[in-house]
Amino acid sequence: xxxxxxxxxxxHDGEASMQKLLRVPYQENPTxxxxxxxxxxxxxxxxxxxxGTLDDAGRPWTTLLGGEAGFVRSxxxxxxxxxxxxxxxxxxxxxxxxxxxxxxxxxxxxxNGPIVSALGIDLATRARVKLxxxxxxxxxxxTLTQLGGKSTEAQIVIKVEQSLGNCPxxxxxxxxxxxxxxxxxxxxxxxxxxxxxxxxxxADVFFMSSSHGDLTMGTNHRGGSAGFCRVVNNDHTGTILxxxxxxxxxxxxxLGNLQTTPKAGLVxxxxxxxxxxxxxxxxxxxxxxxxxxxxxxxxxAVKVQIEDARFIHNGxxxxxxxxxxxxxxxxxxxxANEGSSGVDVQKVSDRTVYAKxxxxxxxxxxxxxFRFSVSGPxxxxxxxxxxxxxxxxxxxxxAGYSHMxxxxxxxxxxxxxxxxxxxxxxxxxxxxDELEITIRNxxxxxxxxxxxxxxxxxxxxxxGFSGTFTIHQNEDDVVSFVAGGIGIxxxxxxxxxxxxxxxxxxWTLNIRDVGLAIDxxxxxxxxxxxxxxxxxxxxxxxxxxxxxxxxxxxxxxVCKRRLVASDLLSIQGQPALPSTTWYICAxxxxxxxxxxxxxxxxxxxxxxxx
Numbered sequence: 310x311x312x313x314x315x316x317x318x319x320x321h322d323g324e325a326s327m328q329k330l331l332r333v334p335y336q337e338n339p340t341x342x343x344x345x346x347x348x349x350x351x352x353x354x355x356x357x358x359x360x361g362t363l364d365d366a367g368r369p370w371t372t373l374l375g376g377e378a379g380f381v382r383s384x385x386x387x388x389x390x391x392x393x394x395x396x397x398x399x400x401x402x403x404x405x406x407x408x409x410x411x412x413x414x415x416x417x418x419x420x421n422g423p424i425v426s427a428l429g430i431d432l433a434t435r436a437r438v439k440l441x442x443x444x445x446x447x448x449x450x451x452t453l454t455q456l457g458g459k460s461t462e463a464q465i466v467i468k469v470e471q472s473l474g475n476c477p478x479x480x481x482x483x484x485x486x487x488x489x490x491x492x493x494x495x496x497x498x499x500x501x502x503x504x505x506x507x508x509x510x511x512a513d514v515f516f517m518s519s520s521h522g523d524l525t526m527g528t529n530h531r532g533g534s535a536g537f538c539r540v541v542n543n544d545h546t547g548t549i550l551x552x553x554x555x556x557x558x559x560x561x562x563x564l565g566n567l568q569t570t571p572k573a574g575l576v577x578x579x580x581x582x583x584x585x586x587x588x589x590x591x592x593x594x595x596x597x598x599x600x601x602x603x604x605x606x607x608x609x610a611v612k613v614q615i616e617d618a619r620f621i622h623n624g625x626x627x628x629x630x631x632x633x634x635x636x637x638x639x640x641x642x643x644x645a646n647e648g649s650s651g652v653d654v655q656k657v658s659d660r661t662v663y664a665k666x667x668x669x670x671x672x673x674x675x676x677x678x679f680r681f682s683v684s685g686p687x688x689x690x691x692x693x694x695x696x697x698x699x700x701x702x703x704x705x706x707x708a709g710y711s712h713m714x715x716x717x718x719x720x721x722x723x724x725x726x727x728x729x730x731x732x733x734x735x736x737x738x739x740x741x742d743e744l745e746i747t748i749r750n751x752x753x754x755x756x757x758x759x760x761x762x763x764x765x766x767x768x769x770x771x772x773g774f775s776g777t778f779t780i781h782q783n784e785d786d787v788v789s790f791v792a793g794g795i796g797i798x799x800x801x802x803x804x805x806x807x808x809x810x811x812x813x814x815x816w817t818l819n820i821r822d823v824g825l826a827i828d829x830x831x832x833x834x835x836x837x838x839x840x841x842x843x844x845x846x847x848x849x850x851x852x853x854x855x856x857x858x859x860x861x862x863x864x865x866x867v868c869k870r871r872l873v874a875s876d877l878l879s880i881q882g883q884p885a886l887p888s889t890t891w892y893i894c895a896x897x898x899x900x901x902x903x904x905x906x907x908x909x910x911x912x913x914x915x916x917x918x919x
Contacts (some may be wrong), residue, residue, distance in 0.1 A: 323567070327565045439473045511535055518574045551604055551613070736805035782812075
């Protein structure tokens with residue numbers, strides 16, 4: 310998307326430093342030194358304005374104002390007026406700008422008012438404009454008490470010294486409607502209360518202000534899938550957040566500010582309840598290995614040590630209804646210590662460890678088994694049955710930088726790291742420095758693997774091994790495992806360690822994938838007699854009957870229909886099944902059905918969601 314560009318502002322030291330550090334080719338700063346006509350036209354259309362300023366200690370704070378279009382408008386000569394309900398008591402930005410030390414309800418500044426920054430935004434259309442300047446005047450009006458509200462109307466006048474209209478990436482659409490606030494302070498310190506932590510887990514956007522010393526400020530949004538901002542720590546030792554910096558316009562204005570002045574003020578709105586969380590703290594920019602160690606699959610992230618906080622019930626003058634999520638949102642990147650919820654990369658070496666493709670077997674037209682040798686003896690022996698290996702294909706499939714790509718938006722944040730369950734066992738007769746993955750051809754990376762000629766000697770870096778999907782079989786226990794298609798793979802890695810006479814496998818499979826079942830029974834003949842196969846889909850001619858008969862000859866029980874709840878109930882009722890734990894690995898729809906069918910049982914489940 311083209312920037313609205315007029316006039317010229319030089320990059321400051323922090324911005325130039327970040328661009329150099331991240332090897333961004335030089336470009337002129339597209340920020341204009343005044344309120345552009347585009348920005349002036351857009352402001353009356355936005356229902357929200359994030360506003361930031363600095364407190365007496367130089368700490369940034371941010372608030373979110375508005376509720377309906379028309380509350381902010383251009384007054385001419387790069388001056389902007391704002392008229393909106395505010396919380397005059399608990400809102401830190403309003404307290405700084407309009408009350409101040411002496412609680413004077415009116416503040417006027419002829420030429421040297423406090424620096425401020427703002428982001429006018431319409432989440433319904435994803436239009437936005439950044440502003441920076443100084444406070445000219447402000448006043449608190451009468452308290453608004455209609456419908457039980459406890460807000461006050463504020464008027465704020467800002468002299469705009471910088472403006473920039475830029476891209477709509479990572480903004481999830483929301484329809485904004487006004488609401489009368491009734492603010493009540495819940496907490497004003499750290500650690501954060503449970504309600505605030507829950508808000509962070511649900512949040513798909515926050516607004517952040519930063520500064521370049523006391524010279525200028527910037528306010529911008531950070532968005533993604535719900536929960537993209539992770540809580541690293543929240544106890545008596547302190548509160549720490551981290552979020553990934555996704556691929557953007559590569560101006561690095563916010564990060565440039567954090568480079569020179571490592572402080573940030575965040576506001577996290579709850580669009581459903583009107584609750585709001587204000588945070589301020591010190592920041593640390595994490596690049597490369599530092600980012601990946603804390604937030605796997607990230608090359609760039611920001612960590613925020615919270616110094617002060619305010620959590621307010623019903624402090625917002627609006628509500629929002631969620632609409633279309635941004636097509637550019639990558640999956641949530643979980644912390645390295647958050648278990649199997651994400652790709653928690655296990656560090657295997659201080660140097661790069663590679664996986665070299667040495668064998669490929671096609672089991673069905675869309676399912677294959679791939680064997681890799683692992684370079685470096687330090688990596689051998691580090692994976693366990695049920696874990697997955699994270700491989701990066703950036704060197705093979707990376708296409709270079711592109712800011713926007715509407716024909717394939719997900720590709721811009723595709724870091725080309727893929728996680729595959731290790732389907733081989735160390736007790737299966739393979740060398741300790743080799744592993745196998747059994748995968749379906751479903752996307753860009755898997756298609757690349759399926760096209761590979763083994764003789765080409767493909768080598769890809771290993772990011773690590775992770776996952777905690779471990780099958781336990783105590784004395785006299787029967788392991789009950791439900792697999793959906795390729796979901797058999799975690800069980801395959803455990804089979805040499807299990808008594809197959811005390812395994813019950815319920816396996817749903819499309820008839821076109823029976824080659825996977827035949828290969829499994831050929832390798833583990835004892836498993837067939839412990840298996841009930843549910844075959845769905847259609848085959849050509851009389852192939853369905855022939856396929857069923859072939860599988861039955863291995864000793865498997867074959868049902869030519871889909872699995873239903875009553876099937877599990879009948880299996881649970883068998884006296885030969887004293888199992889107290891069920892294991893599930895299936896796609897999301899089948900997994901949710903199984904969890905409801907087995908709601909009264911202990912269930913350990915793995916998914917394909919990573």
